[in-house]
Amino acid sequence: MNLADIPDRTEIYIDANILLFSAFKHPKYGDVCKDFLLRMEGNACTSDFSLNEVFHKLMIAEISKMFVVRPKDVVTF
Numbered sequence: 001m002n003l004a005d006i007p008d009r010t011e012i013y014i015d016a017n018i019l020l021f022s023a024f025k026h027p028k029y030g031d032v033c034k035d036f037l038l039r040m041e042g043n044a045c046t047s048d049f050s051l052n053e054v055f056h057k058l059m060i061a062e063i064s065k066m067f068v069v070r071p072k073d074v075v076t077f
Contacts, residue, residue: 002032003018003035003036004035006036006039006040008040009039009042010040010043011044011045012040012044013045013046014037014040014044015050016046016051016053016057018033018037019033019037019054020053020054021033022034022037023058024057024061056076059076
């Protein structure tokens with residue numbers, strides 16, 4: 001099943017990867033995930049754990065960009 005096969009406004013759990021592919025504009029899945037998120041608006045749910053992963057990856061990307069270092073070289077505490 002593809003994301004496009006899921007009916008609009010279906011009650012569904014959204015994992016971190018869907019959010020990350022959309023946020024980082026993944027070349028293959030970014031647009032598909034963004035469209036999916038827009039179609040599920042108001043009916044989807046996620047968890048604190050997934051949101052924590054998304055925020056952490058976004059933070060690493062921002063630090064990497066700001067200090068011109070590779071993401072894997074960013075040290076967080």
